[in-house]
Structure formats: structure tokens, C-alpha cells
Amino acid sequence: MNINRPLMPGFLKRAEQKLLLNKPLIWSTRVHLVLYYGILYNLLLAGLCFVAPIDLTGYSHAPYWIGFIVIIDIIGLTVWLIYLLRFNVFKKYGNIKPLHALVTFLMYFISVGIIVLSAFVYPAVECIRANVAFGDEELVHDINTMNIRICQLEHKRLNTPWKYDTVAPVKDIKVKADSLPREVDYDTIVAPVEPAVIPAHGSYKLDTATFQDRLVHADSVVKLNDTMYLDYQTPDLLFVSAYRMEDGDTREKLLSSFEIYNRSIRNPPASGENTAIAKELLQLQNKYLNKSNSYYPGYGEEVEPGETTNGLIRKKYHIADISTSVYNIANKKDTFSDTSLGLIIRSFYYFTLVISLLVFIFRHTTVRTFFLSLLTGVLLTIFTVLIESLANGGFEMFIGSMIGYALLFFVGTIFTFSLAKRSKVNGILINLFIFMIPVLPLLVVDLIYELKKEQNYRQHGSYYGAEVEQYFAYAEIGGAVLLLVLLATYLNKVYRRWYSLPEN
Template identity: 50%
Template sequence: MNLNRPLMPGFLKRAEHKLLLNNPLIWSTRVHLVLYYGILFNLLLAGICFLEPSDLRFRSKSMYWVSFVIIIAIIGLTVWLIYLLRFNVFKKYGNIKPLHGLVTFLFYFISAGMIVLSVFVYPIVECVRANRAFSDKELVGDINTINLSLAQLNRDSLNIRKYYYSDLEFVSSYWIDEHMRKKVLGSDEIRDEILRYTPTAAELADLEKEYYALRNKYAGADEFPYNNEVEMYAWDSPVERVRKRYKATKMIDNIGRITEKKYSFSGRELSWKIRAFYYFTLGITLLVFCFRQTTVRTFFLSLLSGVLLGILTVLIMAFGRAELSTVTGWMICYALVFFAGSLFTIRCNKRKALNGIFINLFVFIIPVFPLLVVSLIYELTKYNRYKYVGTGKSYMEEYFRYAEIGGPVLLLILLATFIHKIYRHWYSLPEN
């Protein structure tokens, strides 16, 4: 084998040759090459991102990096497809096992996932850098110190009194509390702390010094104020006035940015990012899978049919002023029609594009089918729930989660049992 691929080590060349001779299915998917080059690229990218001289206190550059990496990922995807489309065990009527469809799909998913993953490298590195630079304890401690210092320094102007609520969160605890174990002090706790002890003038001077040290830490030594800090307005709240007087806005913004970076892969943010990764990867995988199992003409006709069906549905819904339940109902009907069309292929003795389109669209709709069903149930029962059991939101959210997991599980089961067989039958049928 004459392999002159750049940066390809000896072990990979040997593995490549061994796969070609012994496992043409894996070899033809090129998953080994995508994994190797993908890991290599992602490590290189991570290294560059680590070395990038960006200040974590300032606005994130992830938008630029992500846009740049998306271009690279599209190029990578194209190169993968060029190599992938050269060899196809299925279309050459080679020996295939019953789990061929499932295994092929999984290899495509891994390959597409590796390419999509590169888009997340910069945000991950940024998150790691932010966590390394600012620990939870340090950040919470600093926020509490800032809030206490500013409250103590302005206790008279803020009119802090017992049993009297006033907003004392100069740096907000919103979003930070969600992720940190050690909590940021709330307004009541700050008030109690202020009322517990009255500092001397010397102590107040020390507090002021401490505040400015922290402000320099987060806002930089730059004394240039934000535009909105130049003038005081009559409608400014006491807390806002203190912020302006002590030029705290930039510091507060920067703390917010640090927090945003630190927790960009925690809690809800993480679940949304996982979803973005999963759905992008799934979409690419399904496209590649369908393309590899059907004729070129049928594949593009399927895409066209999907788009036209989408447009038609939206138009009907718009003109009919349909509710979401009607839309999901229609989508479920489509899924059932696609399933019936696919099933009918078994009885065909000629390869027709229409059957191929039904199979492709069925494969595309399966992963979201459980979601559609749950969504329809949710829409149909929401009024009853509001009436009798409150909003029932968390109760249904759980079902949505199950449906989201159930979709791919259903797809994998059908790939192993039904879809592979139906593609095998349809593709090998004689043409008219």
C-alpha cells in the first residue's frame, strides 16, 4: 500500500492495511483516519487556544474561533466524504452481516462526532483556563469582599437599617449561585454583617484599599470609566450610585464574563451544548448514512421531498392557523406514512425512487418520533394539567428527556432489525 498521507505514523499505516485486508467495512468508513487526524487537530487547536494571549476578564473571542473552526470542520467533513464515498461494501454487494446497518451508522456517527467536536474545542479550553485562573472559592470570596466593602463604605448613604430591606448586591449572585457550592452573600446577609460591626475610620480606609485592589484585579488598572459612569442621574438607585462612584461597572461586567466562561460547561449550559453536538452529529450522520444506502438520485429526491413537505406543511398550518398540536399530529402522520411506504417495499419487485424516498424520510424522522408523540400528548393535555395539577412542567420535562433518549434508541433498534433489511432489499431490486 502506497500511503503518503501527511503525519501518518507507521502503526496507523499497518492498521490501515490490516483493516483493508480483514475488515473492509471499518476501512471504508475511514473512522480510524478521522479519529487519528481529528484527535491530532483537536490537540493542536487546544494547544493554540491555551497559548492564545487573551484576557479571561474580557469579552470572549469564542465566536470568532468557533466560526473559524466551523470552516475547518466543513473542509474536514468534505475530505472525509471524498474518501468515504470511494468504497462501499453495501453498494458492491459484498458480504454483509445482519448488524451491518447499525455498525456502519455508529462508525459514521463517531467520525462525524469527531469533526463536530472540534467546534467545541475553544469554548472548552476557555472554560478550563477560566477555572484554572479563578477558583470558585476565590471568586466567591472576592465578590463577597467587594459587596461588603462597598456596603460598609456607604452604609449611611444606603440607609442600612435592621428589618429594612435594601439591595446590597453590587455584584449580583445571579448565575454564580447556580454553580458554586460556596454561596455568594445575599442582601440580607450583607446587611446583617454590616450591622454587626461598625468599623473605625482606619478600618474603612483599609476596606477602601482592599476594594480598589480587587477592582484592579478584575477591571484592570485602567481608570478610564464607562460612559454611563460619568454622570449621576436622579433616577439612579442608591446601589447604582455607589457603583458609579466607585467605578465598579467594568469590574462587575468582567466578573460576569469570568463566571460565564467558568460555567459554560456546567448545568443547563452543558446540556444545551451536548444537545447541539448530538443533533448536529446526528444530522450529518443520517445524511451520510442515507446517501450510502440509496442511489444518488433517490437521495437528492428525498432531500427535495423533505423540503417541499416542510414548506407545504408550514403553509397549510399558517393559513389554517393551526396550533402546535396540529403540527405535531401532522408530523406523526407523516412518520406513519413513511413507515407504511417503507414496509410496502418488501412486496415490490422493481426498484422505485418513491420507495427509496419513503425509507430515507422514515430514517430521518425516527430519532424525533418519540419527541413528537410526547409533544402531542403535552399539547393535548396541557389545559387539563393547568386546571388540576398546576403547570406540570417538571413532570412533562422528564418525559421529554425520555423521548429525547428514546429517539436514538429506537433508531438503533430499527437499524439493527428493520431499516438495514429494507435498504438491502430495495437497493438490490432490478430497475425498470
């Protein structure tokens, strides 16, 4: 067999010949070609992303790249499907082994996975480039330095009296009868109440636990006597925000307003040092300032009448644009962080799973039954949502309906072995059942938590316990295992039996 394909090495040609002669099932999936060309494509794409200009302080271009890559992926998926249409061992009544369905599905999953993986190449490269260009220690140090230098240069305007509250610890706080909620009479029109003015210096009575917690987190406390304290709050000196960097694992931690005050305003620099301080601040501004972060250039920089001191300083040093740049950098650095990795893995898994199941069903059923199955699934979902909306049912009712459908589809697959001829309805039930298998354990766990959420709230103060995410992960893994087991033991026989039946 003479095989000539672009960029196809000799070893792959020999491997394809051996697969065709000895493993026609694996050869028919073309997994070897998809893997080879998919790896080449992803490497080429990664190289292009590394050399492409990326402004790390600006907004991410990942959505545009992903949209472009998805279009190419659809073209590649279409080409692969055309190759799949050429030969089908299952429909040609070839030598079908017991693990045919399992092996075929795994080959489809690997092939689809390498195609779907390309959509994550640009975010991964962007994350790598951001982490190489800006280290966590560097970012935290620059944020602290900018806040300190701004406060040093503006220490005269920022050295204002602190707000404080008068607090008194008491053992028990008695609730007044007139402060308890009363039954509202909706038929009586009540005159609007003027909003309460919050005093500049509040006075509070706190129970012992709340008082101790407030002392621990207070910036400064002055004891007036044994039963009364003044709790002072530092003015807001965090000009450059550090969103997504608060809990970073760095040696240098982000400074609080109180710490910045002690390093700048409490001990202001000598007047001769202002030039060097301003020069250092200007260098950091040029490093992070990105005017393109403003959708409307110049908007928000005009000084408004009655502008506060804090607002004037923010506009003077372009804090909004700098903070946006810091956020953009941190956002790119944390693309594959622990908090985001679970969502990324699930996105990859479910996209790959759905496409793989569609290809598997298409290859193991007739074309008409395949599209009727898709139409039935869509109409059944719309019908279920409509009925539950009219019946004012909750989310648990929807989940229960999905579980009921899964059981109904399973019963439909059992009747396959008693049919005398091929039935489209039976084929639809088989196809819908295989789609429900991976999410069936997840639906069961979710239904249990929906039914117990009120009880959990009464006992623990929250609708879901801390272990709920772990149980959902176990359910997802269980769904994948259940699908593989049924493909190897039951579904292979069901599809083989259904397709071998006469149509008339």
C-alpha cells in the same frame, strides 16, 4: 500496498492493510483515519487554545473560535466524503452481512462525532482556564468583600431611614364585589386612569399563611400590638451583582443586603481604618475592572441631575463594569455546569446524528434520490406549516402531522418488497422514514403532553409536570435505540432490496 500519508505512523498503515483485506466494510468508512487525524487535530487545537491569550473578565470569544473551527470542520468533512466516494461495498454488491447497516451507521456516527467534537474544544478550554484562575470560594469572597468595603466607605450616605410596611394578619380576606373583574365593553371609550402612586409606607392585611411567610423572610419586624406589625426592608446594598453565583455550592455564601448592613453600616469602621479599606477595595477593583466591557467607554459614568445616592456610588466605583466582569467569569466557569450540560450534549448528539444520517443515506441510495429526498423533506415541512397556519392549527396539530408522515413513510418502505423495479418515490419514502425514526418517540410524548396540558394546569397549576423533562429524555434515548434496532433488523433489508431492483 504502499500507503504514504502525512503523520501516519507504521501501526496505522498495518491496521489499514488488515482492514482492507479482512474488513472492507469498516475500511471503506475510513473511520480509523478520521479517528487518528481527528484526535491529533483536537489535541493541537486544545493546545492552541491553552496558550492563546484569554481575558477571562471580558466577553467570551467562543462564537468567533467556533465559527473558525466550523469552517475547518467543513473542509475536513469534505475531504472525508471524497475518500468515501472512492469505494462503496454496498453499491458494489459486495458481501453484505446482516449487521451491515448498523455497523456502517455506527462508523459514520463515530467519524462525524470526532469532527463535531472540535467545535466544543475552545469552550471547554475556556471553562477550565476560568475555573483554574478563579475558584468559586474566591469569587464569592471577593464579591462580599467589595460590597462590604463600599458600604463601609460610604456608610454616612447609605445610613438612611428604611422603608417599612404596616401589616396585619387576618384569618380570612373577603374580596369586595367592586374589586372583581367585570366584563369589558370595548365599544365604550373610557377616560385614561392616572397611575396609582405607591405609598412610601404601605399598609396591608394578609392571610395567616402569607403573613407567616413574610415574617420568615423579613429583615426586621417591630410588633406594635397583637394585630399590627412593622415590616422593615433593608435598602439595596448589593452593588456588585453575583448573577449565576447565588446557588453555588461554597462554604461562604453570598451576603444579603441585611447582612452587609450589619457588617458595615450598623458598626461603621473608625476613621483611621478608611485608608486600609480603600486600599483593599482598590486592589479588588483592579482585579475585576475591565473597561472593554463597556461598548461605549465613559458612557453612563457622567453624573446626571437628581442622581440618587445609590447611582452616584455605582458610578464612583465603576460597579457596572465590575459586575459585568464577574458575570463573564461566572459564565465561563459554568459553561459545562449541570444546567448547561444537557443542552451541550443534545447539541452534539443531534448535529452528529443529522450529518451521520445524511452520509448513511447518500451511501445507500442514488445521488438523484438523495437530493430529491432533501427537497421533498423541505417542501413537505413548508407545506405543513402553511396549511396549519391557514387552518389556525396549534402546535399539537403540527406534531400530529409529523407522526402521520412517519407512519406514511413506514408504509412506503413495506411496498419495497413488492416492487418489480426501482422507484424514486419509494426511495424518497425510505430516506424520509429513517430521518423520522430517532424523533418519533419524542413526538409521541410531546403530543401526549400537548393534549393533556390544559388538564395538567387545572389539576396541578402548571401545564407540564415536574417529570416532563425526564420523560423527554427517555423518549430521546428510545428514539436512538429504535434507530439502531431497525438498522440491524429491517432497514438493512429494505435498502438492499431497493438498490438491487432494476431501474427500468
